[in-house]
Amino acid sequence: MTTLKTSIGRRSFLKSAALTGGGMMLGFSWLSSCQSKTEEEVMAMPEAWFEINAYLKIGDNGVVTIYTPNPEFGQNVRTSMPMLVAEELDVNWDKVLVEQAPYHPENFGFQFTGGSRGIMSRWEPLRMAGASAKHLLRQAAAQAWQVPLEEVTTTTGMLHHQASDRSAGYGEMASAAAKLPIPEEVTLKEVKDFRIISTSRKNVDAKSIVQGQSLFGMDYHKKGMLIAMIVHPPAFGLTLESVDDAAAKAMPGIKEIVTIKSFPDGYEKGGFDTNAFPELVAIVGNSTWEVMQAKKELKASWKPITATTETINGFRGKETKHTPAGLESTDSHKAQIAEVASKPGKIVRQDGDPQAAFENAAKVIERSYSAPYLAHNSMEPINAFAHVEGDKATIAAPIQIPGFIIPTIAAGLGIPAENIEMEMPRMGGGFGRKAYAHYVVEAALISQKVHAPVKLIYTREDDMTNGIYRPTYQATYRAALDENNNLVALHVKAGGIPESPLFANRFPAGAVANYLAEEWSIDSNITIGAYRAPRSNFMAGAEQSFLDEVAEAAGKDPIQFRLDLLKQAKDNPVGEENDYDAERYAGVLELVREKAAWGQNQGNVHRGVSAYFCHNTYAAHVLDLTIEKGKPVVQKVCCAIDCGIVVNPDAAKNMAEGAITDGIGNAFYGELTFKDGVPEKSNFDKYRMIRMGEAPKEIDVHFVQNEIAPTGMGEPPFPPIFGAVANAIFKATGERQYDQPFLGDKQVLG
């Protein structure tokens, strides 16, 4: 049993968070899906609500509203976070309504979506919110019945005093409970007593989604609202010189054309203020189609940017950022990478004597891997609603980390940060892109200039060509084997434009006596940002492809080879700082080996294995591939995951299935190239995305069962799939895959 000091308060306001006209407030009254709506039990609404703490209110009829604190972008936290509250509150899940909390960090702490840290960071606070509310309800019952608190027990939504045979619903005690002071500490349930956590609960928004209700930022509408679109420079390395807006302004439905500047002079940017095009032209009009037509008529001239060196107030304090001038191309990037990667990098970690080990090796294997830039391509293009009135601003935007952009909005508008109200509608995907919310600043500046509520919409082309990409990376691995085919030294040198992808303390560091990790980076004016499992999304594929090749050279089974290294890391770890738990890592490999029936003859099916640890979670995949007329077909992926306690198992499976499919798509097709600063793809006609027929025919997800506090799920199954694809292709074709994408625009391998 865990007893914790509480750190939650009352809500300081009880404003309705129903941004989209009630669409955000949804019943959990789950119809089994075969029932028609007439048979469905419709939840009765209470006549009065009583606020128990910031996260929940209870109606006089026992219905509970839970405010879910973090924004939703498909990771299903709008279901799994309220499950944590409901578990400790001890309430019937069918009597729970979920509302999206607005941005209010005093009440709701750090409200964010990213780094697969949502559930992990909320695991205790949200259960505490439920447990403290239950405590207050019990206290209220104890006072009403004049009995000792410890004699008041609960069963789903009911309070009981056994000795006097009295019972009451939560709704009956909610009014009294709401007047009691928040307890100083609360006791949380033991894992064995969970009734909601670790049971599959349907997505609370699924009904609204399948009926096409207004849920997303893109759907937002307000009376008098104008539509805005931006025109940004056609190439990285260019900036606005002048605008001729006469023709565009004369187009039907156009109200105003304005230029905006996203950062005031001298503004010290934060780590998420990335923006390649801070000076933009905005076209504002009555309707999307009219604005789109005027956008084509706008004439602007552009000039080269000058190189800059700025101080950024980033995660790790002040950082110096260099942005070179010039128009960059994929070809010039490749030449730069070849040059820099051939020189010594910055040594990040060294164990033993790698130089001597390589000199004395019986066999040395050296391989290089690369991956291109990727665009996030969320299905919902970038958009933001803003209404600036005097020194106040109302914002509603798909956004992953509102707290990081509020200071920039405030500085840009010249208003106090506390005057900004922000709603966080459901996001139509994010994958990291919506953590860089320059578009919210843009919407706010446009609204301020045109004195009207404005919804800014990026076209798909604007979205894909605006920057914040997954960087391009390169890594070279070297392995030294002794005469008995033992791995005695490993050397990794990795870099990228503009950042290194290296994690020097991850496996196989700690498992190899002689280890050297080096990194390098090359500055660029093409902007980058976090993309589902940043850096891991490249390193896992490179590392796991390389280990497969080393295992083959050593004549060992690829799973056993990894398990032997993990045993070494567990029994006799090398170095002080190894980021992973070797036993849990081995656990997912053992589970996937068993579930995939590894080692059995699969006929014409070729199998690749891969495993990785990132975002505090372990994942291993076995991918089954066939080749049909030269075309790779993924028959099945078997996946084992250790993310601790699985809060909502079916939703977690959905995440894993999505990550696997996303990874296969990117491994085969994902690529953004540049020519003279211009992205060479700007829409889905050229940017190839994985489609129905290319997805795995079957995905089989298994979780390690344990009672460890839950960790990340959105990202960890994604990085290792790249290695599984590469290793399966090798089995099928005898060709190792070193450079992503493995297919690109081709239909067949080779």
Added chain:
Amino acid sequence: MANFNLKINGKNHQLDVDPATPVLWVLRDHLHLVGTKYGCGIAQCGACTIHLDGVAMRSCIIPVSAVRDQAITTIEGLSEQGDHPVQQAWLEHDVPQCGYCQAGQIMSAAALLSDNTKPSDEDIDMAMHGNICRCGTYTRIKAAIKTAAKVG
């Protein structure tokens, strides 16, 4: 600008818009039927899929002037109670992740099943090829279509 009389989800709507305006934007901006989504604007992602006289079409490239007397069905009108077999199957399989593409997926799936009550995997792959799901829910979408086929 020109006047159009559109039959959408069984109701008639009078509008005065630029004849070149795609049906997508008529639905979203003029009629506030926002279930039909903008994803690419060039008929490559399927987020905007509607039915024109029962046939799945990409509303982002159909000018309003081309609709004439064809009946438009959007996700909002696929069923009165949200209980079309495809919608029910989507709930049963808990398909959506972010959810943005799902209205288009459902409209494509419903059109497929109205033509082909027992689609094979290949039929599904072909009919759904034009609908991108960035979250990668394809395996669930396929399973849901098969469930809906059994019911419908």
